[in-house]
Every structure is written in structure tokens, then in C-alpha cells.
Amino acid sequence: MALQVRVLGGSAAAISWARSGCLLVNDHIALDSGGLASQLGLSEQVSVDHVLLTHAHLDHIGELAFLVDNVMTARAAALKIWAPGAVLGRVREHLFNDQLWPDFSQIRIGSHPVIEFCPLDSRAELILDGLRIRWAETSHPVPSVGYLVEDAGGAFLYTGDTGPTEAVWALAGEAAALRAVFVETAFPNRLQELALASGHLTPALLCGELEKLGAGDAVINVMHVKPVYYDEIARELQALSRPWRIVAGGEKILLRQ
Numbered sequence: 305m306a307l308q309v310r311v312l313g314g315s316a317a318a319i320s321w322a323r324s325g326c327l328l329v330n331d332h333i334a335l336d337s338g339g340l341a342s343q344l345g346l347s348e349q350v351s352v353d354h355v356l357l358t359h360a361h362l363d364h365i366g367e368l369a370f371l372v373d374n375v376m377t378a379r380a381a382a383l384k385i386w387a388p389g390a391v392l393g394r395v396r397e398h399l400f401n402d403q404l405w406p407d408f409s410q411i412r413i414g415s416h417p418v419i420e421f422c423p424l425d426s427r428a429e430l431i432l433d434g435l436r437i438r439w440a441e442t443s444h445p446v447p448s449v450g451y452l453v454e455d456a457g458g459a460f461l462y463t464g465d466t467g468p469t470e471a472v473w474a475l476a477g478e479a480a481a482l483r484a485v486f487v488e489t490a491f492p493n494r495l496q497e498l499a500l501a502s503g504h505l506t507p508a509l510l511c512g513e514l515e516k517l518g519a520g521d522a523v524i525n526v527m528h529v530k531p532v533y534y535d536e537i538a539r540e541l542q543a544l545s546r547p548w549r550i551v552a553g554g555e556k557i558l559l560r561q
């Protein structure tokens with residue numbers, strides 16, 4: 305089976321030319337939810353079986369609300385939402401709370417609930433659709449993780465939102481064949497203080513983070529660039545010594561045939 309990542313959103317915001325972060329893996333597994341509803345047709349949305357969340361900020365969970373509403377009567381099983389318990393707790397309390405949006409985990413269609421919350425805490429890893437998925441904490445003002453997704457021939461890392469951090473880079477080092485890194489860079493270098501205070505990276509901070517990645521030829525896919533700083537950040541990323549690109553959304557990246 306191929307390992308394909310479709311970037312539904314690569315930005316830090318919803319704007320006419322981009323959506324916030326979402327990677328769709330092999331059509332069935334989504335990492336975060338930016339663009340997960342607005343960038344997919346109905347049958348494609350119905351095919352999403354699992355959504356893994358890095359953290360509960362709105363740019364990462366917002367379109368999950370609309371996906372669930374779109375597919376609720378069209379699926380044969382619950383849509384599974386995976387994240388550490390501390391992340392799921394926030395999603396339940398502040399989004400699917402019967403106030404802001406219905407609690408779809410309590411609504412049954414036939415024999416199954418519309419969504420099922422699946423905490424990751426007690427697991428060392430997850431096997432979904434033949435992919436091995438592991439996670440590690442990142443540095444952000446709310447509980448957050450990044451994910452390492454692997455199959456027998458390749459792997460990629462998705463950091464979600466993070467400032468300078470350690471565990472997720474150590475996890476990436478455990479991959480046998482790391483083909484790509486999807487990492488955030490939200491602010492330009494002149495706003496480093498703001499980046500550090502809000503748990504984000506600048507191009508200069510990203511250079512430092514990539515030192516922790518060790519040797520290898522993984523392509524650096526830069527995400528979460530705030531639209532207002534796009535040109536400035538793109539210029540400053542020229543300092544990276546590895547192959548890189550800014551993903552905007554719409555790309556299909558085949559990591560392994």
C-alpha cells in the first residue's frame with residue numbers, strides 16, 4: 305500500500321487561498337481538521353474513519369464540527385477521534401458540549417454513536433489501516449502532541465504547533481526511513497519573543513530544531529505560516545540547509561509507492 309499525504313490545509317489560518325492545518329493520510333486518517341470539511345467532497349468526507357488531533361486550538365479542530373455533521377447518517381460505524389485525554393477533554397467540554405455544537409458521542413445512528421472519543425494515554429502506539437502511529441509531547445500553551453506515522457517502507461513526522469521542543473524530535477529519530485517532516489513556522493525572526501511566548505517557531509528557531517533531527521534527507525514541509533508574514537518567512541527560510549517547501553494546501557505528497 306502506498307503512503308500518501310494529502311495536504312488539505314497547510315496554513316495557520318483560513319483565508320481565500322489556504323486553510324489551517326490538516327493532513328489526510330491514505331484517504332482514511334486525518335491529522336487535525338483544517339480544511340477537512342471545506343476541501344473535501346461528501347463521499348471523501350464519509351471515507352474519513354479516524355481523526356487524530358494534536359491539540360484543541362480552534363484552527364486544528366474547527367472543521368471537525370462540520371465534517372461530523374455532514375457524514376453523521378452516511379457512515380456505517382462511528383468516526384473515531386483520537387488524542388491524549390487532556391486534548392479530548394477540551395474538545396468535549398468546549399465544542400461537542402450540547403451548547404456550542406451537539407454532543408455527537410451521545411447521538412446514535414442505528415447501533416453506533418456518530419463519534420467515538422478514543423484517548424491515547426494508555427497506549428504506546430496505534431495501528432490504523434496498517435500504519436504504525438506514535439506520538440510525543442510538543443511545547444505549546446495547551447496540551448499538545450506531534451505524530452510519527454510509519455509503514456514498512458517510510459515515515460513522516462507532523463509536529464502540529466510547537467515552540468522549541470525535544471521529545472517529538474527524539475521520536476522522529478526512531479523512524480527507520482523518515483521521508484518528510486511537516487513542521488510549523490508561524491512567525492518571522494523579528495517576532496521571536498512572541499513566537500516563544502505563544503509556543504511557535506520562527507525560521508531561525510526552526511534551524512535550531514532541525515539540528516535535533518540528525519542526518520537524513522527528509523524533506524521539510526513548512527506549515528502554519530501566518531498569512532500576514534508569508535513573504536517575510538519565505539525569505540528567511542532560505543537559511544535552511546535542508547530541502548524545504550512551504551505547503552499551502554492541495555498538495556498530494558506520495559511518500560512511498
Ligand SMILES: [Zn+2]
Pocket residue numbers: 359361444465
Ligand atoms: Zn495551537
Ligand SMILES: [Zn+2]
Pocket residue numbers: 316361363364465528
Ligand atoms: Zn495552530
